[in-house]
Amino acid sequence: MKDNRHKSPKALVIGGSMAGLFAALLLRREGWSVDIYERIGAELAGRGAGIVTHAELFEVLGRAGIDSKAAAVGVTVPGRRVLDQDGQIVGELGLPQVLTSWGHLYRLLKAALPAECYHHGRNLQDVTELDDRVVARFSDRSEASGDLLVGADGIFSSVRARRAPSVRPAYAGYVAWRGLVDERELSPRTRAELCDWFAFSLPPREQMLGYPVAGANEEMAVGERRFNFVWYRPADADHGLGDLLTDVDGVRNEMSIPPTKIRSDVIASMRRDAQRLLAPQFAEVVRRTSQPFIQAILDLETPRMAFGSRTVILGDAAFVARPHVGMGVTKAAADAAALVDALRSHPDDRCAALAQFEAARVRFGSAVVRRARDLGAYMQAQIATVEEREKAERHRSPEAVMAETAVATGIAA
Numbered sequence: 001m002k003d004n005r006h007k008s009p010k011a012l013v014i015g016g017s018m019a020g021l022f023a024a025l026l027l028r029r030e031g032w033s034v035d036i037y038e039r040i041g042a043e044l045a046g047r048g049a050g051i052v053t054h055a056e057l058f059e060v061l062g063r064a065g066i067d068s069k070a071a072a073v074g075v076t077v078p079g080r081r082v083l084d085q086d087g088q089i090v091g092e093l094g095l096p097q098v099l100t101s102w103g104h105l106y107r108l109l110k111a112a113l114p115a116e117c118y119h120h121g122r123n124l125q126d127v128t129e130l131d132d133r134v135v136a137r138f139s140d141r142s143e144a145s146g147d148l149l150v151g152a153d154g155i156f157s158s159v160r161a162r163r164a165p166s167v168r169p170a171y172a173g174y175v176a177w178r179g180l181v182d183e184r185e186l187s188p189r190t191r192a193e194l195c196d197w198f199a200f201s202l203p204p205r206e207q208m209l210g211y212p213v214a215g216a217n218e219e220m221a222v223g224e225r226r227f228n229f230v231w232y233r234p235a236d237a238d239h240g241l242g243d244l245l246t247d248v249d250g251v252r253n254e255m256s257i258p259p260t261k262i263r264s265d266v267i268a269s270m271r272r273d274a275q276r277l278l279a280p281q282f283a284e285v286v287r288r289t290s291q292p293f294i295q296a297i298l299d300l301e302t303p304r305m306a307f308g309s310r311t312v313i314l315g316d317a318a319f320v321a322r323p324h325v326g327m328g329v330t331k332a333a334a335d336a337a338a339l340v341d342a343l344r345s346h347p348d349d350r351c352a353a354l355a356q357f358e359a360a361r362v363r364f365g366s367a368v369v370r371r372a373r374d375l376g377a378y379m380q381a382q383i384a385t386v387e388e389r390e391k392a393e394r395h396r397s398p399e400a401v402m403a404e405t406a407v408a409t410g411i412a413a
Contacts, residue, residue, distance in 0.1 A: 008033045010146035012136050014124050015153030017044060018102075019315025019332035021109035023150045024117065025064040026340045034117055035144060037136065039153070041121035044106065049178060050213045050228030051105055052326030052406040053098045060333035066108055073108070074100030075212045075220055080198045080405075082398040083279035089193070091398035095407075097198060101180070101213040101228065105329065124158040127311060134310040148350070149311045150339070152332070155300055157317035163307040169255065169298040172322060172373075173380035175244060176297060177231040177270055179289035183212065184223055186288060190281040195227055200401055203277040205379055207232045209405065210285060229285050230323065231274070232297070232379050244294055259293035267292060297322050297376065301369045305335075305361055306354035312339060319365030321372035326406025331368060335361050364411075371411045375404055 011027050013020045016038030024034045038044070053074060061068040070076055076098050082091035110118070123139040127149060134149045151159025155169055183195050193199075194210060201208040210229035214220055235241045245253040247261035274286035286292070300320035306312050315332035339357050346353035377383065378392035395404060404410060 009148065010034070011148045011150055012037065012134065012144050012146045013150045013152055014136065014159050015151065015157075015315075015317070016040075016118060016120075017152070017154065018106065018109065018329050019154075019317070019336065020150070020152035021106070021113060022060065022064060022333045022336035023152055023314065023339065025066075025109065025112055026060070026336050027150075028113075028117075029063070029065065030340050030344065032148075033146075035146075036113070036118045037122035037124065037138065037144065038118065038120050039123040039158075043120075049102045050180075050211060050230070051100045051102055051329050052211075053100060054327070054330045054408050056408075057330040057333050060330075060337045061108075063337060064109070065112055070098045071220065074098045074104065074214060075225060077196060077198050077211060080200070080402040081193075082200045082202065082402060083193070083281060085201075085203070085277070085279060087193070087280040091402055093399075093402040095198070095402070097406075099198070099211045099213055099228070101226070104214045104218055107218075124153070127159060127162050129308045129310050147310065151311065151313035151317045152315050152336075154316045155298065155320050157313060159311065160302065160313050160317050163311060163313070164302055164304055167300070167302045169300045169320065171237050171241065171255070172297040172299055172376065173236065173382045174232055174234045174297050174376070175241065176295040176323065177233065177286075177292050178229065178295055179286070179292035180213070180226045180228050181285055181289045182215070183225045183227055186227065186284060190284050191223075194281050194285070195225070196222075198406075199282075200398070200405075201279040201282045202396070202398065202401065205234055206277065207379060207401065208278055208282050210282065227285055229282065229289070231278075231282075231286070232376070233273075234379055236382070241296060245296070255296045255298065257294055259291050262292075262294060295323075299369055299373065301366055303362065304358065305365075306358040309350045309354065312354055312357065314339060314361070318361070319369055321365075321368040322376045323372075324375035324405055325368055325372045325411065327368050327372075327408070327411075331365065334364070367411050 010033040013036045016036045027034050058068045079094040084090045126137040128135045133145045135145045137143045198211040208231045212225045213228045215224045245257045274283045302318050305318045314335035342353040342357040378396045
């Protein structure tokens with residue numbers, strides 16, 4: 001009879017983006033056997049999004065065996081500045097920070113994982129938790145079983161849909177236009193006044209921000225980088241959002257739209273508004289970005305992150321905070337680290353381990369969502385009362401925006 005007493009425990013990670021990669025890497029370093037199941041059938045495309053880093057992210061990168069030196073992760077800026085509508089610098093704050101791109105960080109994490117552990121084209125259909133194992137079944141009729149299933153499959157999580165179907169994202173009342181442009185495509189003035197900073201432009205009830213990230217081929221040198229922008233704009237759910245998400249074929253998409261499906265008239269209107277409302281430097285960034293894309297701003301929070309003794313959700317599958325806190329990737333990394341720590345603390349009691357993990361991370365996730373709502377409230381189309389508007393305006397001044405955006409302070413669990 002075969003002795004399985006010393007067999008490594010096995011984890012099934014559903015979702016192969018940031019949260020899934022962090023979970024897999026950390027569990028493997030704890031001695032777990034891990035497989036990732038990603039629904040996309042090919043390599044995940046480099047997404048046109050920037051990422052703000054925090055100290056906790058560097059700590060978890062180190063734990064995962066990734067080179068966590070700032071120069072390897074991203075571009076360091078000395079601080080922040082605000083430009084007015086005429087392009088004049090009206091505020092500046094020293095706040096060194098490392099900025100990176102989704103594609104660069106994803107490649108660092110993916111390269112640290114053995115290729116045979118990562119399975120493409122596995123769309124989860126069902127999860128069954130048994131006494132001695134958990135079973136995942138996929139749309140291609142394959143299945144996998146293990147000791148633990150980690151739902152790291154994002155805001156529209158299939159795992160969460162099966163274990164907590166009432167928990168759904170809620171639209172916040174505004175969108176973000178996002179994009180990346182090669183630094184070398186910008187004028188000397190714009191490069192000098194924007195591209196070495198975390199910079200802002202603040203039209204009424206809107207916010208534009210941008211910062212440098214690695215170039216398309218991971219270049220970090222000045223002149224070879226890209227500039228990432230995020231422009232928050234109100235769009236009411238009934239009319240504005242519906243028009244933005246109606247694609248070139250006349251199909252109304254629910255909460256997202258492929259960049260190549262955005263209608264040309266929608267992009268042209270956005271570029272005209274940029275010329276009219278933004279600092280000229282930011283208007284140039286928008287004008288020279290070849291493929292901007294739209295992100296509907298959503299809130300998501302769940303009361304549960306653990307289900308039974310063998311299923312958990314983490315990262316965006318559990319909590320999605322508006323991007324003003326810049327905590328999405330850091331939160332996902334810290335979720336994975338907390339899960340591993342809890343499993344180590346209770347090696348013989350999986351229920352106790354998952355309860356410890358859930359208690360700590362639900363508290364933190366709720367605090368991040370709460371803080372992000374406060375920072376983004378003044379852009380919400382549905383703000384109606386004088387009291388709501390006055391409260392929201394506290395976070396709108398150039399000084400407040402520079403001090404509060406994408407920093408860890410102000411988040412109280």
